[in-house]
Amino acid sequence: MVVARSGHCGHVMTQCCRKLGHQLPSTMALAWKALLGQVKQLIPPLDGSLHKGQSGRVGVLGGALDYTGAPYFAAISALRFGCDLSHVLCSPTAAGAIKSYSPDLIVHPILREDAPTEHVSSELKSILSRLHVLVIGPGLGREPYMQSFAKIALSLAKQQGLFVVLDADALWLVGQDISVVKGYRRAVVTPNVAEFARLSSQLGIDPNSPADKRAALVSRALGGVTVLQKGAKDIISVDAEHAETVFVDVEGGLKRCGGQGDILSGTVGTMLAWAKCYEDGVFGDKSLPTARLPLLAAIGGSTVTRTASRRAFSREGRGVVTQDMLSEVGKAFAETFGEELQGKLSSSSEEEKMSDVKPPKPASSRKTTTATAPPSPAKQPKKVDVHLPGPSPRSATASTSKPESKTGSPLTKTNIKAIHARSSSSISSMKKVLDDGASASPSSATKKPASTVSRKRMATPETVDDNASVAESSVMGGAIRRTEAERIEYFKNQPDCAELEPHSVKCTRCNKTVSLGRQRPYTVKPWETHRRKCDQKLPAGSVIDDSASVVASEVQSTAGGTPRGPRKTAEERKAELEADERAEKVSPDQALCRKCQKWIKLSPKSPYALANWTKHQQSCGDEQVSSRVATAKRKIALVNDAQAKTKGPRFVECAICKATIELVGDQDYTLTNWEQHKQTCPAPSTSKAKGKGKNKAALPTAASTAATDASASRGVKRRLEDADLEAEDPDAREANRPRKEGYKPVQKEAPGMFGWFLMPFKAFLTGFKESIGDAASPEPEQDVDEPNEPEDRDAHGPGPYRAEVAPVPEFTRWKSWDWSQLRCSFRAPDY
Ligand SMILES: NC(=O)C1=CN([C@@H]2O[C@H](COP(=O)(O)OP(=O)(O)OC[C@H]3O[C@@H](n4cnc5c(N)ncnc54)[C@H](OP(=O)(O)O)[C@@H]3O)[C@@H](O)[C@H]2O)[C@@H](O)CC1
Ligand SMILES: Nc1ncnc2c1ncn2[C@@H]1O[C@H](COP(=O)(O)OP(=O)(O)OP(=O)(O)O)[C@@H](O)[C@H]1O
Structure with a gap:
């Protein structure tokens, strides 16, 4: 693994060759782990807290007459990697085949060659609005109609701010017109060797430039799009405000059967879908800057895909086909990120399930010949014992009662040190990570699962990070000690602090006095804990850690939030509310939402308090x-x-x-x-x-x-x-229509005395006959409007379907009633 990162005014490159495995300097191994730790932050928790779709809705646009495997591989690997829903948007010529490969996929055969563009466009828009990411290209082909639909889809995806992966024939599209993707930094392009060569020459990249720098040059030429250049080692590069290149040379399989690139696009797609959920605050702490999410997603997808490829190859050797990789994706995921992130139930049955995730057998017992795949210590499955990613502040808070973060990372003191090694801001370079990492002892960094000891320690502010800065703790739960003067300085820099005393401080946000404990003056930890709680009570958009962390400010800018400055006066809040176009009417204690026409209660205590209003706007504006x-x-x-x-x-x-x-x-x-x-x-x-x-x-x-x-x-x-x-009779459908001239009332004689007596019985008999007639009517169904397909009903909810009533049998039929028929008709249907 080589990690390179350069800013504009300098270039820092550190080499960390994973091939050397245990011989690696610990700092190098930590650099890789730190990077993977950041990737892990994008992985949603698997603890039952999320509902369907919150772990990612992926769309794959591709699949025409010639290629049905590619979109299938991309879409199914997205599911295998861990997304909730995987859609394929394809030509009808491919749809049948793709559907038959898997019932898990949702297949939309909307890319019809003969369909009016606006109809396809409208359908695309509708589907895209439900996705987190769109993978364009696998099996797309180069037919003009498919290319044109791909172009429309890309433009719609951009409009909707979706992450996109451009692979295979979508790169042909890019080559024809660079502007379709130029400057769209939520895109990842995944060219293979041939596609990369073509793209580079189309972009005018100097063919004599160093091979390992070309991805960066392509990224720059594309205006900061993330490039994942596939090959013997995957080169992942983004060159925008900050340049970063990561070389992933995790061992892959030795056979290059077609479709592995499609698997990669699916796995990167899922990682990006998670990035979107992370960005939206569905989980995690939003501490990773948006600008880095595509790069991290590409690293995650590449590492797992290559690992799956290696595992499949170990099983099947030369006979391996891409399908063999699918069952390995989950296991490769566990191998890469740790089994705990692959999901664990507390029950023993689930432990059995997880025990399936075994490391590959030693080389001697593998199917593959040792000659073709000689295992080295470094090539053994990577066991990630160290959990570098910082738990989210929420998890860290919860850790007093629960030793593991939501993502399952055990919080040990060792980990916290290691976590601290991760850069907390986009300014800090990988060098910082390495430098910090160097101070952590390798042995401590590779052992120690969560223990009760560490749990206990976590519960004691004094022994953990009572002095950590907000930036550090919010990002990684760091642990550094400061002098009293530094702690006072820290409090002074907190915008929400007032009335600082050695053992208490006032939070201007909620107006509460926070006790800092008696043990030591100006202890930071209780304040941070309070702030996290306080933040959680406020809407995510306004939860901005403005303690000078660049990470936070980047997140903030993408979340569209505004930095919290000093507390606003009632006048200022009133002005803000009145200037808010979403508020139709405003009074000190309530505001009328223009969108939903509801009065939103503000606060009975402080006039024009904005918290509830902001909160409401988040949910009211929640498109989903x-x-x-x-x-x-x-x-x-x-x-x-x-x-x-x-x-x-x-x-x-x-x-x-x-x-x-x-x-x-x-x-x-x-x-x-x-x-x-x-x-x-x-x-x-x-x-x-x-x-x-x-x-x-x-x-x-x-x-x-x-x-x-x-x-x-x-x-x-x-x-x-x-x-x-x-x-039909023009009047037939009107409920109340006037009698016509030709109408004659029915002439009936009044019943005699006996007739009156029999009347109820006759009425009963008539009703009974009619009901039997309905049930046993042998009449075939006539011109019954079929309701919508079940699929449509599911998709759109129940509509006012027509209730069809079978015709009432004539009395003559009753006369010749056969009682055996009656028995038959009441028999339970034979399913
Ligand atoms: N099962 C399915 O449905 C599958 C469908 N797929 C779909 O097929 C579509 C076309 O994709 P594609 O990559 O095969 O491009 P294509 O234009 O045929 O190649 C042009 C020429 O470029 C070269 N070349 C290619 N790759 C290279 C490499 N890595 N390294 C070096 N050279 C390489 C090679 O030329 P050569 O130099 O060998 O003559 C090749 O002949 C696309 O939509 C894709 O998604 C695939 O995903 C597979 C599984
Ligand atoms: N020489 C190699 N050694 C190890 N792994 C490789 C090698 N070349 C490619 N890979 C891996 O195989 C996967 C697919 O890359 P490949 O270059 O085959 O893509 P592709 O040609 O687009 O695939 P597809 O057949 O799906 O179109 C990537 O994850 C890549 O890292």
Whole structure:
């Protein structure tokens, strides 16, 4: 492993060759571990706390007639790596095959060669809005229509701020038009040898430049896009404000069967999906700067993919195929990041499961010949005993009662030292990591699982990091001791501190006095603990560690937060609230949210307190949650709109004038244009259609609209077309219609005395006959509008489907009733 990192004004390069294994200077090993530790911070906890989708929703765009394996490999490896949902967006020519490979994949055959671009675009937009990352390229091919859809998808992904991986034929697209990705730093390109050579020459990179610097040059030429140059060693480089290059030469398999690059794109994709969740605050502490997330994701994906390749090759040797790698991905993950991150239940059954994750057999007992894969000590599975990544502040807080962080890293004093070795700011270079790491003894860095001793220690502020700086503790729970003067200085630099006393300090944020303990003056730990709690109570966007950490400020800038300066006065808060466009009305103790029209209570104590408001805006502005409900409501409105003949998320066809109205807006089913059209349509209202003859045929019923809704855009046939309605009695569907002139009331004689007596029994019999008739009616089903496919119902929720009532049998049928039929009809159905 070689890690190089350079700033603009200097160049720091440290070599750490993993091939030397135990001979490595401990500092080098620690550098790699520190890097992996940062990667680990992107791994979501596997403790049941997250719901479906929060561990990543990955999309793979690719798959045409020739290539069905590539998108499958990418999408399934994303799942095997640990994402929750994996979608494939492909051509219908590939969809059937991909679906048949795995029921775990969600396959959207939307890239139809003959489909209007705007329809595909609208469908892409809808799907992309549900993803965390889009991998473009595996099996994409170079047919113009696939390339053009890929271009649209990339542009939509950029609009939505998605992370993207560009692989295989998507790199062809990039080569044709560099501007599609230039400057988009949430992209990772993963060229193989041939693709890299092509891309470099397209970008005008000097072919005589040093081979290990070319990835950086490509990254720079692409405006800071992360480059993962695949090869005997993977070179991962980003060259933007800060330049960083990481060489991953973790041992891979010896066979280069096709599809391994697709696996890599899937694993990097999942890491990026996690990065998105991390960035959104779903888990973790947001301490990693956004700018580094693609690089870290690439390191994680590359390391695990190569390890999976090695494991599969160890099993199968020359006969290895890419499919063999799939079952190794999870194990390679455990090998890379530690088994505890692969998920552990407390039950013994689960321990059995985890015991499957065995290190490969010693070389002598491996299937592969030792001649082709001679194992060296360094090539033994890497056992990550040291957990360098800092637990999130939350986990660290929790550690008093629970010795392991959320991500499972045991918190020992050794670890804390090692954790401290990790750079806490983007200014600090890998050199700092190495220097710090050097001070930690290698033996201590490689042993000691979490012990009760360390747990106990963790619980005692004095013995742990009562003096750690906020930057250090928030990032890694560091442990350094400071003099009293330094501690006082530390408090002075805290923007939320007031009324500092040796054993107490006031938090201006919550107005509480925080006790600093009696043991030592100006102890930092209790204050930090308080701050973390205080931070958690406030929305994530405003939880900014403004203690001068560049990391924090970078995170803050990406989270769109504003730094917390000195406490604002009521006047200032009022001004801020009034200037906030999202607030329609403002009063000292409440504000009306323009978006959801709810009054948000501020604080009864302090006027114009902003915490609740900010909190509300976060959830109200949460596209994922609220917009889905709103979209569903708009869709239902459209489904029940008789004037909407066919409809999709981005268009409606008017049943009257047959015009197709484009639904323009950020969200699907934005009905503004449609409502406008209804106002101006030649025969706009439903009432006109009713009974007047000329327009009525154009209006399908709500029921038929519902039945055809989701299928309409997908070309599924509709049953009740206009023609059917025309044939029907025009009045047949009106509930209350006036009697016509020809109406004659039914003439019936009044029953006699005995008749009155029998009446209830007759009524009962009639009802009974009818119900039997319904149940046993041998009539075949007639022209029943099939409800939407179950898939559609699942996707869009229940709609107003038409209830079909079987025709009531005639009395003649009752007369010739065969009781044996009755018995049959009541038999439980034979499934
Ligand atoms: N099962 C499936 O469905 C799979 C589908 N796949 C999909 O296929 C599509 C095309 O992808 P591709 O990489 O095969 O490019 P392609 O244009 O055929 O290669 C052009 C020429 O470049 C060279 N060359 C390639 N790689 C090289 C290397 N690493 N190192 C050195 N040279 C290398 C080599 O030329 P040579 O020099 O050997 O003549 C090769 O003939 C893409 O969509 C991909 O996703 C694959 O993922 C595999 C599994
Ligand atoms: N010589 C090598 N030794 C070890 N690992 C390698 C070597 N070359 C590539 N790899 C690894 O194999 C994986 C796929 O790289 P490769 O160059 O085969 O991609 P690709 O050609 O795009 O694959 P695909 O066949 O899916 O298109 C990467 O993880 C890479 O690290």
